Amino acid sequence: MIHISDALSIDGQIQNLSIASHSDLSIDAEGLTLFPGLIDPHVHFRVPGMDYKEDWRSASKAAIYGGYTTVFDMPNTIPPTCTVALLQQKKELIDAQLHEAGIPLRYQLFLGADKTHLREIAHAKEFAVGIKVFMGSSTGGLMMDDDESLQAVFELAAAHQLVVAVHAEDEKRLRDRQQQFKNSRDYSDHSKIRDAETARIAVEKAITLARRTLARLYITHVSTAEELALIRQAKREGLSVYAETTPHHLFLSTKDYAALQGKAVVNPPLRSPDIAVWEAITEGVIDTIGSDHAPHTEAEKAKPYGTCPSGVPGIETTLPLLLTAYHQGMISLQRIVQLTSSRAQEIFHLAHTEDAVLVDLNKKMLVMPERLKTKCAWSPFAGRELQGWPVYTIVQGQCFPLF
Secondary structure (H helix, E strand, O other): OEEEEEEEOOOOOEEEEEEOOOOOEEEEOOOOEEEEOEEEEEEOOOOOOOOOOOOHHHHHHHHHHOOEEEEEEOOOOOOOOOOHHHHHHHHHHHHHHHHHHOOOOEEEEEEEOOOOOHHHHHHOOOOOOEEEEEOOOOOOOOOOOOHHHHHHHHHHHHHOOOEEEEEOOOHHHHHHHHHHOOOOOOOOHHHHHOOHHHHHHHHHHHHHHHHHHOOOEEEOOOOOHHHHHHHHHHHHOOOOEEEEEOHHHHHOOHHHHHHHHHHHOOOOOOOOOOOHHHHHHHHOOOOEEOOOEOOOOHHHHOOOOOOOOOOEOOOOOHHHHHHHHHHOOOOOHHHHHHHHHHHHHHHOOOOOOOOEEEEEEEEEEEOOHHHOOOOOOOOOOOOOEEEEEEEEEEEOOEEEEOO
C-alpha cells in the first residue's frame, strides 16, 4: 500500500489515504495538495513513424512529470491509424515502449476518420476512445473535406456510441487563404491564413451534423469567441457538444511570434489577445484542457514559414501554467480539476481510478529545456517562472517522485 498522510484536499482539508500498491510506501504530504491523476485528452506521441520527435518512453516520462496519468493519443501518425488493425499494431508498439520505460501510463487511442475506411468505425468501439476528424489539413494526411463522407462519420459514430472529436478548420477557406499568402515567409501570417472565420465555418458545420445525427461532438483546441458563441448555443439547446482548449491558446498570443518565430506555429494558430476563452472557462462552456502535446525538433521549427511544421510540446507545463493562473486569481483549484480530470472522465466514460498527484502549490521553478523529459527538449514557455508543480505522481499503484 501507498500511505499518504497530512495531504491537503482541493478545498484545504487535511486528509490521509491509502492507495493499493505492490510496494509498501509512506509519504509525508504535509504542505502538499492532492489532485486526482490528470487526464490529457489530446496528445501526439508520434508512434508509429515519427519516433525521432517523440516516443512513448520519453513521452510517458514527460506525462508523469506533468502530473498526467492518462492520455488520449491522436491518429495522425505514419501510417495514420485509420483501421482497427493499425490501432492494434500501434497498441503493441506502445505497450512495449511503456514496459521498457517502466511507466504504467494509462492511455486511449483515437481512430482516424478516413473516407476510404468508413466501415472501420463499426468495429472500433472496443479499441478506440472516439473518432478523430480533421476537417482541415494539419500535420499528417488525414482529412475529411467532403460533406457526404463527413455526415457518414457522424451517423456511424452515433450508431455505435462513439464520440466524434473534430479539428475544426474549414479546408476550402483554408486553401483560399493560403493562396492569398502563398509567398509569405512571415510566421505571424499563419494566424491570418487560419483566421477565426476558418474555425467558425467548420464548428458551425460540425454542430449542424451533431444536431442532425445526435452524435456526441468534442471540439478540440477551441480558440476564438466565434467558435465559443456557437458552442454556447449548442449547449443551451441540450446537444451533446463539448469544448476543449489548450495551454498555448490560453497563455500565448500573436504577440509571441516576435520572440518564438517558428516555435509559435500551431494549428489552429495563436490568436490576438482576447479574454473570450478565459470567460468561457469561468462560465463552464469550456469542458477540458488538452495539452495538444505535438513535439517537433528544434531544427524543424527553425525552418522558414511554409516548411516549418505546426505544433508545440506542452504536457509538462500545462498544470504549472494553470496553477500560476490560480495564484493570479484567474481560476480556482476546483475548476482546474474539472478541466484536467473530471470532465474528461465524464465525457469519455472512463472508469474511476486511484491515480493521484501530490502538488506543491508554492514551488516556484523556471521552465528550462534541460529539465524537460520530452525528447524534443524545448518549450514555448522556456524562461517563465511558474508557481505550483507536481512532486509525486501515482499511477496504477506505482509512485514516481519527481524532485
